[in-house]
Amino acid sequence: MNVMPRPPKRRLGQVHVPAVTLSHGGGGKAMKDLIDDVFISVFATGSPEALEDQARFDLAALAAHGDRLAFTTDSFVVDPLSFPGGDIGKLAVFGTVNDLAVGGAKPLYLSCAVVIEEGMKIDELRRIALSMAKAAAEAGVTIVTGDTKVVQRGACDKLFITTTGVGVIPPDRILGIDTVRPGDGILVNGLLGDHGAAILAARGDLALESEILSDCAPLHGLIDALLEAAPGTRCIRDATRGGIATVLNEIAEASGVSIEIDEGAVPLREEVRGFCEILGLDPLYLANEGKIVVAVPAEEIDAALAALRAHPLGAGSSLIGRASRGEAGRVTMQTVFGGRRIVDMLVGEQLPRIC
Amino acid sequence: MNVMPRPPKRRLGQVHVPAVTLSHGGGGKAMKDLIDDVFISVFATGSPEALEDQARFDLAALAAHGDRLAFTTDSFVVDPLSFPGGDIGKLAVFGTVNDLAVGGAKPLYLSCAVVIEEGMKIDELRRIALSMAKAAAEAGVTIVTGDTKVVQRGACDKLFITTTGVGVIPPDRILGIDTVRPGDGILVNGLLGDHGAAILAARGDLALESEILSDCAPLHGLIDALLEAAPGTRCIRDATRGGIATVLNEIAEASGVSIEIDEGAVPLREEVRGFCEILGLDPLYLANEGKIVVAVPAEEIDAALAALRAHPLGAGSSLIGRASRGEAGRVTMQTVFGGRRIVDMLVGEQLPRIC
Structure with missing residues (x-):
């Protein structure tokens, strides 16, 4: 960049x-x-x-x-x-x-x-x-x-x-954001924020030049593979406007669980991290157009990760956190510096007209 | 007005x-x-x-x-x-x-x-x-x-x-604009052009004051009554943007028939006629939001008209013309002065943002 x-x-x-x-x-x-x-x-x-x-x-x-x-x-x-x-x-x-x-x-x-x-x-x-x-x-x-x-x-x-x-x-598929239980694993299928960063760079207003491409992709094939390998999957959400932070908050609220994620496990491209540092943006709120957040029961985490990683659109998949019995609706992140911070719903507007 | x-x-x-x-x-x-x-x-x-x-x-x-x-x-x-x-x-x-x-x-x-x-x-x-x-x-x-x-x-x-x-x-309903045959009757369910005239007046740009209300209404009840009484109905189209002239041209072209309408039988409110005269508009192209054009076989015209007229949204229904063996795709109108003119597809734009 x-x-x-x-x-x-x-x-x-x-x-x-x-x-x-x-x-x-x-x-x-x-x-x-x-x-x-x-x-x-x-x-x-x-x-x-x-x-x-x-x-x-x-x-x-x-x-x-x-x-x-x-x-x-x-x-x-x-x-x-x-x-x-x-x-x-x-x-x-x-x-x-x-x-x-x-x-x-x-x-x-x-x-x-x-x-x-x-x-x-x-x-x-x-x-x-x-x-x-x-x-x-x-x-x-x-x-x-x-x-x-x-x-x-x-x-x-x-x-x-x-x-x-x-x-x-299909008849056997029962997914819902209110079905996540303490102990469930929270997965994403790859590098986050590419779409948001690509749009930002393309606008030109910020005089940034980068090679980042939007991650815009159709995810039903990946989801088929996931549900085949992990039929107990609780819910799947695409992390578009508002990024994964918004999706995690919606899941935590609807399911009455707490969600704790690990900053070190969140897949981020170096350029996107750089973008966010320069512009004062939080990558957790950046829009994606080819990324899902998935909640799976503990016993299916390995199978789910393996299935996601075997798919071309999931090579960078990662277990980023867990649902827990903590305060219902609360999302927190263990930072790479050892601290813990609250990941709230987006309150203002990061980037208008991102999709 | x-x-x-x-x-x-x-x-x-x-x-x-x-x-x-x-x-x-x-x-x-x-x-x-x-x-x-x-x-x-x-x-x-x-x-x-x-x-x-x-x-x-x-x-x-x-x-x-x-x-x-x-x-x-x-x-x-x-x-x-x-x-x-x-x-x-x-x-x-x-x-x-x-x-x-x-x-x-x-x-x-x-x-x-x-x-x-x-x-x-x-x-x-x-x-x-x-x-x-x-x-x-x-x-x-x-x-x-x-x-x-x-x-x-x-x-x-x-x-x-x-x-x-x-x-x-429902399984018994087979409608299509390519099914109209010579001899079929062409019906409308009431006064034409009210929506277009109401929008035009509401814009205020033309300094026209009128009492005309948009005819905006849900037509499925009227259509149920029509299809019950005239099950042989060929096709039904709502005459929105482009007015009845556009619908008639689409039907004539798709069915390979000619359509002849009678100006004297086209239901028009006096105020709408006045509007059109002042502004140089043709009421056949004015938008409607509660009007349908219906093609029915000759033997069902009376039943169709009676059913439409018995419904609150069809009291002003009229048989405005017939399909014929004339030139395929051609729509003509017998004027009240005894002449005959071609009713073409709208070429330019009468009224932008009418719906």
């Missing part, structure tokens, strides 16, 4: 670059053409029902995957739209895939609703739609329906994407 | 009004408190799973309603947030309920993702959340999961809401 002066912004020449206009949001021919050109052409996967106003699935076919439908939504407002390791499109697909996966669901279908600022370059929109299509293919989900709105210049910041996901949970 | 000078804007006094800050979007304690206070308190309906990060439903319970799952999404960016007859919250609930209903589905569950501009008054947000809760109760759907993002001042215009809906389609 180097602290560097920011290069001057490049100016576009006078070449005409096709851009989104308000007529692309009017519901008429321009909108249909834009949707056909930018979205349908890359999302539609041969299914005649793909991207109709309403998608339809046979309930019997869904039931082949499990007994419960999972349903989750997220809006993505990340700034900038592209950053090292990803962009808003990839994030919008993997983010919702992960929200399904951490509940034990097999992710199946996504909807995609976009709000576009007038003036956005169509090429940039196309690039992001392609990124979504590629991410969906990688995660094995289909984008089946969507919506497009255009607002006048200044009424939104380039592009917001809302994805909603549908998945199915 | 009167053309009036616009009254001066009222100024708020110096009283402190609690507003949304960036920390409300940070994923930490402030966000949890805001969500609990504004959303959970009004959305949660006794179900312990309501508004968890991921909602879950038994597939077997869903199958009791039908054999196919319906899934649809819409972002709402209407400006202003409140208007005569509704607000963005009511619109976001009924809009997605109607998108489910026009496909024949029984609407069941909604997700709600909000993007809030820093500085929005919490009281205004609360009022809109309450409006969503009231609309959901009226439509018989439950808001089961959501997401909250806050962006800095100027990065969005107050509030955008994306709702995604899940419903179930």
Whole structure:
């Protein structure tokens, strides 16, 4: 990581670059053409029902995957739209895939609703739609329906994407953040804070240059491997906004346990540690987009760790702490200097528009 | 309708009004408190799973309603947030309920993702959340999961809401816009253009004063009555952005038929007609939020009309035209002056941010 002066912004020449206009949001021919050109052409996967106003699935076919439908939504407002390791499109697909996966669901279908600022370059929109299509293919989900709105210049910041996901949970999977018991192990699947640090560096406002990539990745394969090896797993949460500190607090509160983590066992990249020192940030609160916090019963810790480490997205997995009978809802950390400090819920805002 | 000078804007006094800050979007304690206070308190309906990060439903319970799952999404960016007859919250609930209903589905569950501009008054947000809760109760759907993002001042215009809906389609309902045949009747369920006119008046920019209310309403009850009386119904579409002209063009194109409508049979309020004359708008393109276009086989027209008219939301129903063997994809209108004109897809944009 180097602290560097920011290069001057490049100016576009006078070449005409096709851009989104308000007529692309009017519901008429321009909108249909834009949707056909930018979205349908890359999302539609041969299914005649793909991207109709309403998608339809046979309930019997869904039931082949499990007994419960999972349903989750997220809006993505990340700034900038592209950053090292990803962009808003990839994030919008993997983010919702992960929200399904951490509940034990097999992710199946996504909807995609976009709000576009007038003036956005169509090429940039196309690039992001392609990124979504590629991410969906990688995660094995289909984008089946969507919506497009255009607002006048200044009424939104380039592009917001809302994805909603549908998945199915196999019958044997019972996960819940209120099921953690004293003695359970708390695991993470690798280096923390990369997404937050990558966004921060990409914003450029802080004149930081780094090689850190967002960890943005689909986690359902890793979670399948974990649940196979450690079927007693209590709960899984993705540590996005608010970082692992927020997830640990939510688990401790919901389960009525105390959680103690060991600073020395928390996997952190040296560059991220450096970032946080310079900027006065706490890495426990940095956002991740490819990291989960897992609680497993004591007797399954070894099996869980081995399964996580055997997966490409879990090579850096670590047992970072334990649940205990201490004060309910309290999260503490044994520091590398031998002290102990409280890890509270995030009170202010570290980094707006991180996802 | 009167053309009036616009009254001066009222100024708020110096009283402190609690507003949304960036920390409300940070994923930490402030966000949890805001969500609990504004959303959970009004959305949660006794179900312990309501508004968890991921909602879950038994597939077997869903199958009791039908054999196919319906899934649809819409972002709402209407400006202003409140208007005569509704607000963005009511619109976001009924809009997605109607998108489910026009496909024949029984609407069941909604997700709600909000993007809030820093500085929005919490009281205004609360009022809109309450409006969503009231609309959901009226439509018989439950808001089961959501997401909250806050962006800095100027990065969005107050509030955008994306709702995604899940419903179930009974086995006997086969509707599709590619199923219309020559001879079929084309019906609408009442006065057209009220929503578009209400928004236009509410914006105030045009210094128009009127008593027109948005027609925003949940249409699944009306659609149930229609399908009961006219089980051969080919297709149903809600005539939102782009108005009935856009829907008619989509049907004509998808079904490979021509559609001829009769201007004299198109139900229009005098005030809306006046609006359109003053502003040079075509009422066929004005948005509706409580109106459907229905295609039914000739032998079921009378039964369909009677069923629609017997429902409170269909009292003004009218047979406005017929599908024919003319040029495929062509929509024409017999004018009250005896001429005939082409009704094309909307090419430009009449009214941005109408929904």
